[in-house]
Every structure is written in structure tokens, then in C-alpha cells.
Amino acid sequence: MNVPSDAALGALGALGSACTWAVTSLLVRSLSPLLNSVSVNAIRSTVGGTVLLGWVAASGGIGGLADVSGAGFALLVVSIILAIGVGDTIFFESVRSLGLARAMTVSMTYPLLSALLAAAVLGEPLTLPLLAGSALTLGGLVLIVAARDEALRATGQLWPGVRAATVASVAWAISVVALKVPLAEMDAITAQAIRLPMAGLLLWATPWAWNAGSRVRSGGRAALAIVVALSLLTAVSSVMFVAGVKYAGVAMTTVLSSTAPMFAIPLGMIFLGERLTPAAVLGTITAVAGIAVMQL
16 A cells, blocks of 8 residues: 655645634634634634644653744744634624635635745745745635625725734745744644633733633523534644645645635635625636646
8 A cells, every 4th residue: 555645744734734724614603603713713823722732742742842942943933823712703894894715715825925034034945836826816805805795895894804814814824934943843633732821811812712611601502502613623633734735845734725715705605695706706716727737
């Protein structure tokens, strides 16, 4: 039996993170009447991080945490602040304005930004497929944003949502490049066992998360079940993404993880009743095709 290469395993992890990210976004959207974005992130990071810390402790990996260099730890801090503290939180706010599929597609600019940063900082090459795919992706985004959506325009939510998704994209791009260096010192589970609890502590320090516990209790068993599922999914998804960065590289992982809109579109239509215009659907297809071209 042929054993998959590290790159293949990394690619599978990136695709898995795309699927789980789409489901995560759906669960967060379902909690939006009860919890704000900071509260959701604080809870899922804390519980998910606790699960991973328990796994590391049970598998005898606690000693490896002490082997992380000061520079590696500092870059982990930077990556988690940008990824969850800034990127995820602002992205979930954009979902409130734009809807799941559109917000996720606008944020797909982050593979291009990551590739450019990786080329400048890590020496990863810029290729013709990358440039051509980037043009297709941006063209798709123009179609999506230009698609008529009178409800969004009438409420003034369209462009604030687009700006929020773009800020999230920039934060994610910087975060994933910062993450690449410390991953040379640790495995994916150990990295996330450090990152997620730190994110939780950061978010609990803000006043927007202080009433999260009482809000969850007020939502009853249904809300608690969603929070538990979201937290466990966060742990699994984050490990798959970090494994992708470690074994498949920044460019490959960010591209594959950005196929999440292909999972988000049917989820949003089935569970949230979202409807996309033909132009928005065409834009989504074009943007995802651009991402595929980037990997030729």
C-alpha cells in the first residue's frame, strides 16, 4: 500500500479545514441572535483549546511545549491575535451583513495576499498560474460585489460587510505567514494547543465577551449543544489547517482552504434560506476557478 506523501496529507488537511470552516461559519451564524462575534470566538477557542491541551497531555507531549523557542512562541502569539482575535471575529461580523456565501467568497482574497507575503518573506516563488489565477479570482469578486442585492443596499450593509471581510482576509494572510516559521519546531496539534487557549484568554479580556456564559445558559440546551459542537469542530478544523501549512506550504494550504465557499453556498441555501443572484453565482464559480488555476 502506498503511503501518502507529507504534501498530500497537508493538502487533505487543507481541504478538510475548508469543509469544517463552512460548517463552523454556519453554526456561528445560527448563534448570532444570542451571542456577538467576540463571545462566540472566546467560547470556541477556550473549549477547543482545552480539548487539545488535554490531548497533548494524555499523549505525553507536554514536555515539547518547553522546547519552543522564544521567537517561535512570539510568532505564535502574533498569528493567533491576527487569525482569531482579528480575522475570525471581523469575518463573523461580515457574515451578519453579507450572508454566509458572499462573505466567505469576498474573504477569498487571502490566498493571493498570503502568496505575495510568502514570496516576500519566505522566498516562495511567484508563478504565471498564480498571477493568472489571481486575476480570475479578483474578477469573480467584482461580479459578486456588483451583483444586485436591493435588501443589502437598502440597509447600507453591503459595503461595510465587504470591508469587514477584506480586513479579515488581510489579517488571515499575515497570520498564516507568521505561523509557518514556528511550525518547524512543533507539530500541528501542539501548535494549536498553544494558540487556541491564548486566543481564548485574549478574547475573554475584552468586555464584549464577559456575559457570554449567561447568554449561553439563557439559550437553553439547544444553544449549549451548538456551542459544544462548534468548539469541537474548531479544534479539529484548526489542527487540519495548521497541518496543511506545515506539510503542504502556505500557498497550497491557503488556496485549498479557500474552497470553503463551495461548501458554504449549499449550506447557506439549505439551512439559512440564502439566495444568490445569477451574477453572484457566476462570480463565485469564477473566483474558485481562479484559485484552481493558481495551483497549476
